[in-house]
Amino acid sequence: MFGYILRRLVSTIPVMFIVALIVFLMLRLTPSDPAAIIAGDNADASQVAMIRQQLGLDKPLFVQLFVWLSSLAHGDLGESFFFKKTVTSLIADRIEPTIALAVFTLVIAVAIAVPLGIFAAMRRGSLLDRIVMGFSVMGFSVPAFVIGYALIYVFAIKLQWLPVQGYSRIADGIEPWARSLVLPSLTLAVIYVALIARMTRTSLLEVLGEDYIRTAYSRGLTPLQVLVRHALPNAAVPIITVIGLGVALLIGGVVVTESVFAIPGIGRLTVDAVLARDYPTIQAIILLFSFVYVMINLIIDVSYTLLDPRIRY
Amino acid sequence: MSERAQTQTFRALAKLRVPAAAKEPAIIIPAVILGIMVLIAILAPWLGTIDPTLLDPTQRNKLPGFVGQIVLPDGSKAPFTFHLGTDALGRDIYSRVLYGTRVSLIIGALVAIFATVFGLAIGMVAGYVRWSDGLIMRFMDGLMAIPPILLAIALVSLSRAGVTAVVFAIAIPEIPRVVRLVRAIVLSIREEPYVEAAVTAGTPTPVLLFRHVLPNCMAPLIVQATFVAASAILVESILSFLGVGIPPEVPSWGNIMAAGRQYFRIFPHNMLYPGICIAVTVLCVNVLGDALRDRLDPKLRKRV
Amino acid sequence: MRFRKFALSATLATIVAGGAAAVAPASAETVLKAVMHSDVKIIDPIWTTAYISRNVGYMIYDTLFALDAKNEVKPQMVDKVDISADKLTYTMTLRDGLLWHDGQPVTSEDCIQSLKRWSAKDSLGQKVFTGFVSEISAPDAKTIVIKLKEPTGLLLFALAKPSSNVPFMMPKRIAETDPGKQISEFIGSGPFVLKKDEWKPGDKIVFTKFDKYKPRPEPASAFAGGKVVKVDRVEWLAIADAQQAINALSAGEIDYMEQPPHDLLPLIKADANLKTFVSSSTGQFTFRPNSLVPPLNNPKIKQALWYAFNQEDFLKATVGNAEYYKVCKSYYPCSTPLSTTAGMDGLLTGNAKKAQELLKEAGYDGTPIVLMASTDLPILTNLGPVAKQLMERAGFKVDMQSMDWQTLVARRNKKDPANAGGWNGFNTAWVGADILNPVLTAYMNAACDKALFGWPCDEKIEKLRTEFMKAPDLAAQKKIAAEAQEEAIAYTTHIPLGEYSQPIAMRKNIDGVIDAAAPVFWNITKK
């Protein structure tokens, strides 16, 4: 088992290297000049050139890549071009809201979506099944920010139950923290619930078609017993897989939700960094998000061994 | 194609009566709605619309149904009812939404085609050429690990804004998913006996790929393409919302909504009508995709 | 990565919904929460002309002199100043008890070094200090002596410059930072102290009351007078979405919003517990042509622009509500002493036919004008499309390129031809305080490649601007200002597109907002 984890960890290195390569080249090959932006509107050409030299942007590409990768190896993410702070501190300041939002959404989404998927699968073809599937397709069809504005309009402005925007930190009390996360999490959860409910239903339907389910029925078990003892344990693997893959969707959604609810997370920071051509910050965040995605999928792969004895490493 | 083969294909085409699939409501309704959307896109100039970029600051933010007047190209003024109201620059929302249909559908279609074609090519190579498989899939894993929206934001805003930049930016993150799908299909098809029979018949690999493997990839690819198209239209609206989408002078549903975002409480019509169009179109494409998948390839359900 | 620091408590899974509005933490401290027009990125006051950096400057720094409500120069950190008979020597003594935020006393050495760093970058500072100042010295810790080569009425005015690159005073050790590099320590002697550890770019920036600050006895009047702070803490929050900011204002989550979009003012009027405050200082939209590269390097073609444009279209497209805009055909703000319509007759009338004739006479061959249009600043977004339409009606070919403000700022520094990464024109806005007279108005600087982007080149304008500095009294200044305007119109350094005023929105329990060219937070009370 340990050998497998080690091997998978080692296998993430090439993937992360490729991610780093893609991000690095993408930023350098596109026609944009961070030095000019940083030099500000008071500067003349010589100052812009001096800044470009300071930032090391004048060196050949592979030298810059080597410098960045080696500093990355020492855990130093470099300094933000724009905010005069190290990228690490910049991210550290703003990571709490994003983690809170992502985890809060994950919990809500799974808590709603999995039961929905199960009911839809059990009563296949019934009204409930069509409603769940209808909602799931709707979830995929409406842009997240539209949902966001609608929720704000109803719950924050009209009913005044929840705050309009902003994020109150955990340190300032759990109750306001939770309240500030309810609407953003619901906005983000819609598309995620749609994905998980649909996949839960699909994988459960497939499992219910297997021979051992028929064997279980032939032993006199009630449909509920069959579901709990035989169907769910086997459907667990595909369901967890989709939750893992959905994380990429979640990260994308976080960027939009943070913009709508003015939550100071790293999603919004990415957009600002891209607009300000702040290469170190962009690179660091995209690497971080990709690393989180790869790690989550590794954890899920490893969790398979707990769920399915056939998968032995 | 020899003469005889041609007659065969014509005869086969003639026999192509409307497949049973087309009778299913889950395919007819979305297909009809999408057909209307395409018609709107093509006939936009003749559907009572005016130049979508014609602005008149004196008629800003007028509510739907407002009767104002427009300046014709020759400078003369003419009365005009703004059925869906005007935006922050006094431009007619009705015309902009109709012309926006063009851009949004084109983006959906181009992204789907671009992602599918490249995904198919790379997927076929990865599936059939053993030694390239590891390399290509590692690269695809890398590309797939980057959250698609972030990749799109970076690609768009760092290159000159425009429809082509947006299409590339949305399509590139979609390619790995298509590659993985095609590779999985190719890996399973190459084990099929009829492919092995072709090998023993001495068919060279490239011909084998096009004659036997490709046709059997079509069904799942078409289904995947519909989902890619649906998500492309959505992502375009999100990019515009974040301020990195298509520049405002080219009307698209996304940037009309983004421009109207400020006024959603007092002039909701700016966001309402393009929002409805996006929801309806994407919904139809998704429903069509689902129905096609159930009809064409039930076992695909597992792979998507 | 320091994830350990955040304790995600186990109650994460419980969804808390409903219940009355949250009970605000009952603490004696009064906190003023504000949303400014943009997020604070740079604090070094001479690094950029961005207004947000200037606003931060007014919070944590102080100035030797300041303009009062009637735009007259009044002493601020300076106690008294006496000017020699020949008007060549100025001796100023500092007020007693002035302290830096780190507790050190303010010395004349600090102020002189601050002035050196400021004048190295600011356009007015360069003109005054390189052109007229022969020597500046500190005989003792309290007095500053400035000797001039020849008399000018603008020395004190320069020390009281109200906007963009304000001459803020900072400790010597910080002011010695090379002007080409940003300062990293933000110690001032202003009424507020910056809490650097709580500054989270993109989230919020926090200032607390500097209790050892000694305000002047006189009542506050614009930037002059006593700066008495009446709240304990001020937080500037970053809410990019204007509609959301207004929602937050009506929900009581914020107290003050610097620039609510004009279109959303009805929402504020409709809300009982909100009010607006309209400052007397106005803003001016302008069009800046690039006089270095074709086709707008040909004055005849630029002349056609004066006929193609009119002010009403731009004002209606951006402000919309007549209550907040005014047609003002003058380079200097209409309400200010030097305002004049000299040279403006027949211009800015939207006369497309006249413009076409001029274009034919000038031999305009239809090469497209590359018009840069910014998309992410609400107040400027609509200027581009209006300019494009008016120019096209007048026969110009226009290639409008949309981009975010950062890209525009970077690209306008490029001197390449328009079709090789350069540009021909773009629209922007200036605060009234920046364009009070020909010397202060940066766009009238016509010193060719030493001038600001657009690089106009006309010695007559430069001569008039130097003469203005020597003008002994207001009447002389007015005459020179009018001549400068006529000359600038003939050359077309830039084109004024109308005046607008920007109301500030706030909750009913906020009072004492000062009417000044920049949003200042002293004297504000929160009941």
Add this chain to the structure above:
Amino acid sequence: MGDILVVDRLTVELPPGSDRPYAVEDVSFSVAPGEIVCVVGESGSGKSVSSFTVMGLLPREVKPIAGSIRLEGEELMGASEKRYRELRGSRMAMIFQEPMTALNPVKTIGEQIEEVLKVHTQMSQAERRARVMETIGQVNLPDPDQIVRAFPHQLSGGQRQRAMIAGALALDPALLIADEPTTALDVTTQAQILQLIADLRARRGTGVLFITHDFGVVAEIAHRVVVMQKGKVVEQGLADDVLNRPKHPYTQMLIGAVPSLTPADRKPLDGAPVVLNTRNLRKVYSSGGLFQKKRVVEAVKDVSIDIRRGETVGIVGESGSGKSTVARCVARLIDPTAGEIAIDGADYAKLPERSLRDHRKRMQIVFQDPYRSLNPRRTVAQSMIEAPVNFGMSEAEALSRAGDLLDLVHLPRQSLDRFPHQFSGGQRQRICIARALMPQPEVLIADEAVSALDVSVQAQVLKLFDEIREKFSLALLFITHDLRVAAQICDRIVVMQKGAVVEQGPTKEVFAAPTHPYTQALFAAAPGKTIGVKITA
């Protein structure tokens, strides 16, 4: 005491749009205690539907509409779902065809057997545990306490089927329904399972309803036989009467199609030249990589066989014996690890793909699954002309040759323009044979070419194989696990076990006096020795 199960005039309706109105129509039969009743019929005869109806496990859309089913006197038609559940597992139990998938992969064998005790009885944990161990012992599974903790994927096919039986018989039900329980098993394992079912029936007096399509199995264990065709019972009675004196023509046809186990007498091959021979052919699969112990599987170990022109050589063996791997190596669909494969003396074992082309012309292959051997999107003509056109024949000429070959395999010429989905399994296999003959090969490989076909169709295809071998004096390499088929069609047979050849020789001699113990066990295990006819010659 009375019959355990009485099915009287049972009719089950199929959903609209199926190929016939009723799955099962007016079916009556009964099972007495301790009696094994075999229901036999081809695929689609409705034999499985009747068994599922008794258990009440039909899918929602298939509804029983008439007749009665009485289990130990109690009428089940119309019984409540709750009542059905009480009976399932306690009074009637069922075992299924696919042991690989019929057990829950994520639960231990012990748990799955114990479950039925938990559902139906109030036994304590200890009592249940003891009962499970006892049942495992009764189905003679080796060391029960290891089996209890094992997961299904850790057991062999036979062991899994025994575990299934243990689960079914834990509560000593009166009726055991077995739906083709041994079809997926190897001959030797099948014999043990049949023996086990017979013993349990004897010891416990359980009535067994045995569903199968294999007449060999019927001959081996059945007391009474029910023959079904297209949902109707065409004949039923004592096993001896039905098997040896079938009255209904359909039964006669079915029995007549079963190949006999005693080999047919073959025309002697006087000194025909050797066409294809392999010398110490070897194929090894190795897996494992970084951090993982290397696992090596020797699929084929040192196989040397040769086939003369006009001769049929059969390779017989159980699954995993390596017989298909040999065939695929000969057809160069996979690359052999070592050894030589020569056609007319020219070795092509190690040739790279480019220079393999003209060798491929001289040997062709027919696969097992007719439904996947033809590209669904190409017409029969397009599939058939592919090989000859590759080897330089003009399209027109290839098409006319295709027409002749279709006549040869008794198919109409116009099938050239049709698509594969318009043909039955048997017809498709004929098309594959015709396709294989297109490039005029010298060697034809048949890899389990008839195992997927129904018995009646199987007989005709075997005759066809023999005809074309005769007509084109082909060297035919026939791979099969079915001894009856091998007996009827092969001149010489090669017996393989775990990748090695244990015995080879003329079919008559090997069948009459097998020398190797494995071959003896194989022949002994083949069910229904008395039944079966000579098919060829």
